[in-house]
Amino acid sequence: MKKKLKIVILWVLISMILTGCWDKIEIEDRAFVMAIGIDLSSSNKRYVVTFQFPNAAQIAKGTSGGGGGSEKPSFAVSEVADTIFSASRHISTRIDKALYLGHTQAIIFGKDVVENRDRFQEVLDSLDRSYELSRKVYLLVTPQKAQDILLKKYEMEPNTGAYIRDIFKHYNRTSIFPKIDYNKITKSFHETNGNAIIPKIIAGKNEIKIAGSAIIKDYKLAGWMEDDENMGYMWLTELVKGGDVTITVPGDEEDIKVPFNISNVIRRRSVKEKNGKIIYRVKLDVEGDVTEYTFEKHGEMMKGDLLNVIERKTSDEIKKMTQKAINRFQKELKVDMLGIGDYIEKYHPSLWEKVRKDWGKIFPEVEIKVDVTSHVRRIGLFR
Amino acid sequence: MIKNNDKISANQVSILLFTTMVGAGILSLPADVSKEVGPNGLIAVFAGGIASLFFARMILYLSSKFPTETFVEYSAKLVTKPISILISIVLVFYFTIFVSLDVRIFGEVLKIYLLPSTPIETIIITMLFASAYLVRYGLEPIARMSEILFPIIVIPLVLLFLPAMSDIDLSNFLPFMRISLVKFFKGMLFTTYSFVGFEILYLLFPYVIDTKRLKKGVNAAIISTMLFYMYITFFVIGIFGYKETKEQLWPFLTLIKSINFPVFFIENVEGIVMGIWTFTIFSSIYSFYYFAVLTFSKLLKTREHSYFVLPAVPIMYLMALIPDSIVTVYKYAGYVSQYMSVFFIAILPILLFILLKVKRSGDSDEEKT
Structure with a gap:
């Protein structure tokens, strides 16, 4: 009798434990x-x-x-x-x-x-x-x-x-x-x-x-x-991973639009203080390929300094984009979205101690210099 | 009843120490350190680990002078009987607090992430009974349990974070050490809550078979805990930056939410991590539980610790439910780790060490005369 009672109690206990999850919701x-x-x-x-x-x-x-x-x-x-x-x-x-x-x-x-x-x-x-x-x-x-x-x-x-x-x-x-x-x-x-x-x-x-x-x-x-500014911003903050820049190369009669397909970007930064003015320098190394030129000029890619022209033009174009973004943030909105304060805080902490308190006022005065070097790595399947 | 051979090896001690120390602290450690030391969280964890190692070795040295006695007995020889009893009672209380804090945090986290409509009381009591079941069988099964859980805890946690490697911004650890030393020490102090657990060495010595290898075991345990914490802090601060980390409640769990598995069919790994973390906290709960009960039985000079295991469940359960909210839980945890832990980890060993030296020199003086 006692044994039976024990088993019954055990059953009741087990059934209470084994009812499953409170929080079950079917999918x-x-x-x-x-x-x-x-x-x-x-x-x-x-x-x-x-x-x-x-x-x-x-x-x-x-x-x-x-x-x-x-x-x-x-x-x-x-x-x-x-x-x-x-x-x-x-x-x-x-x-x-x-x-x-x-x-x-x-x-x-x-x-x-x-x-x-x-x-x-x-x-x-x-x-x-x-x-x-x-x-x-x-x-x-x-x-x-x-x-x-x-x-x-x-x-x-x-x-x-x-x-x-x-x-x-x-x-x-x-x-x-x-x-x-x-x-x-x-x-x-x-x-x-x-x-x-x-x-x-x-x-x-x-x-x-x-x-x-x-x-x-x-x-x-x-x-x-907008698109251009946005890309300029992304150049400055190293968010660009790809994309294209279209440049204009003078042709025989009409200008030729050449797309420069970006494959890699390396950004280097430095900060200097000169006469109380902060100079922020950004160096961009851009790599990419040219994917279109024009049919009648097949064979010219390998000749002369066409590639140099394209590289120079690309650099100018990218610089223009970044300038747009800089103008927007530094001159118009006066907001440090380019990570300059962050950079100074991390790499030049003693300078940051000086400027931290009124960074909002100092930021619009910072001189931002952008240098761009681009390299054409590939030219498609025709010379 | 045949009493099993309640002795463990130095390797087992090492693993037991690791699993005891890694517990609830892992959730909030990166937030605690970055609050005080900013981007130097990693260094603070490292320094905290080295300090813990120093004190752990000190405790080990003390107890090795009385190889057959636990803290309750040898402290009576160093600081008169009444004080020793008082400290031992506080020690029991201290271990009990850790059980209840851990079990409460476990309940809160589980309720939030996995079981929103399960009452927290159920989660807590289930956990306590599971631990009580294990604790009743004594030290050797506990150590074996830790041996089983150790790889289950460490391997998946180390692997799970790897996909997040690409999100780490190393500049988040800059500027390097530009804070006052006072703040740095305060940050170190905040790591104590995570390193708490090696106080079990006060009681462990008589239960170890190969005491000669114990030094190595303690070193290995504390250094690997430190490395494990540094690994997690590295990921948390590296991804969030200290400014965001310090405002989070459980940066460890938030980190899990932001891991991107590139080619993986599971999108959210929170469930997996919750499962692993349950083992982590279980292993610290049963260890603290056992040593609370053991100290108590030594105080009352009973032969078996197991009489007190079940009566402790309601006490721990009620204590776990004292704090109103998660905010008060962490407030209490802060008090306990900053006052009681510092006493047991740092002040008490130094005190006992000095007393031991004084007594020894006193003894040798007596021999001379």
């Missing part, structure tokens, strides 16, 4: 959010948060061979809320799945969020504190509303989050937008106390485009950078 009950859009709301709540997630059921069908057919490949839902977190919670009253943010690929800020200093700081903090969000997320700013971008379906890839991630994958073909993810942006915010560059996204009718970037100064949108 089809989860909504894997791929992209989040954040806008300010015009109603009495603060934000409009849009979540985009693929239709997991349809993906499962697709892989098993039976076409999904009429079912939607991806969903997007918006929610009005006072905080980003409460939006992600309140949305569960409207959808039948549990939102999971761990696989989010992109977060898009509407222009109005970035223009409002307090709101933007709230949003950034909520991203920093999040347990689920990965730090490999791409942050983007749009001059439109983020909601408009996410509610649309794009034919090329209906899953907008994956679409954005894939565009970032081949950023090195153009270098007209910086490949910086959340990790780098938040680092920049922490180190410069509120300055960063965030890539810009715009939506066309049937596609999205990522080009240029937004300049954030003191947690607030200070302006936009």
